[in-house]
Amino acid sequence: APGGTASRPFAPAAPSPGYALPGPLGPLGRPAGDPPPPADRAAATPAGHETAAPGHGPLDPVVRLAAQRLLVADEVAAAKRLTGAPADDPARDRAVLAAGAGEARALGADPAAASRLLGDQIAAATLVERALLAGWAADPGRAPAVAPPLTTLRATLDDLDSRLVAAWNDAADHRAAPGCGAALAAEVTSMAPELGLDELHSTALARALASVCR
Numbered sequence: 001a002p003g004g005t006a007s008r009p010f011a012p013a014a015p016s017p018g019y020a021l022p023g024p025l026g027p028l029g030r031p032a033g034d035p036p037p038p039a040d041r042a043a044a045t046p047a048g049h050e051t052a053a054p055g056h057g058p059l060d061p062v063v064r065l066a067a068q069r070l071l072v073a074d075e076v077a078a079a080k081r082l083t084g085a086p087a088d089d090p091a092r093d094r095a096v097l098a099a100g101a102g103e104a105r106a107l108g109a110d111p112a113a114a115s116r117l118l119g120d121q122i123a124a125a126t127l128v129e130r131a132l133l134a135g136w137a138a139d140p141g142r143a144p145a146v147a148p149p150l151t152t153l154r155a156t157l158d159d160l161d162s163r164l165v166a167a168w169n170d171a172a173d174h175r176a177a178p179g180c181g182a183a184l185a186a187e188v189t190s191m192a193p194e195l196g197l198d199e200l201h202s203t204a205l206a207r208a209l210a211s212v213c214r
């Protein structure tokens with residue numbers, strides 16, 4: 001995995017070789033047949049005003065938005081499978097990093113740190129995309145037959161990114177606190193069952209959060 005997660009306190013313990021691939025995807029990238037997501041899972045909230053769900057701590061919005069981004073990556077992979085586009089798109093990467101830096105600047109936050117945060121989201125998303133695309137190539141019967149257009153999915157990612165940078169900035173004090181790593185680990189542990197994250201997505205979520213604590 002790019003960057004590695006082994007030294008992080010919230011990295012999943014001893015990932016097995018290879019990732020468990022989910023089955024055919026439902027509308028939100030969930031295996032078909034799974035129960036529908038909680039109604040509030042993808043609820044839109046205004047940028048910059050994420051609030052922690054009951055029972056969750058101040059890093060909850062950061063972890064939740066990073067996880068939601070990874071669920072969109074399932075649909076990105078499906079769209080790319082249908083068009084033959086590769087997982088990696090360096091031009092789009094640059095646009096995402098520049099947008100994140102711009103959002104941070106507008107908030108008076110460190111643009112370079114925001115770019116690291118977004119770079120980690122990209123690394124995590126491509127981890128998911130590559131694993132899904134490889135699984136579907138090996139077993140085409142499991143590949144999704146439909147996906148939203150990539151432009152639509154990128155607009156969703158843009159929205160999540162601006163909310164993520166705002167939530168990350170709101171949590172600046174908590175990100176600098178000594179207990180940050182443990183708090184982040186606790187959020188990941190509670191988020192995985194809540195959002196139905198499998199091993200691949202839990203591993204990717206840990207990768208996405210690599211630079212959050214400072």
Ligand SMILES: C=C(O[C@@H]1C=C(C(=O)O)C=C[C@H]1O)C(=O)O
Nearest residue numbers: 076088089092093096121122125
């Ligand atoms: C999500 C995509 O796939 C990859 C991941 C990206 C991201 O996480 O923002 C951006 C470009 C690609 O390298 C995409 O192409 O939009």
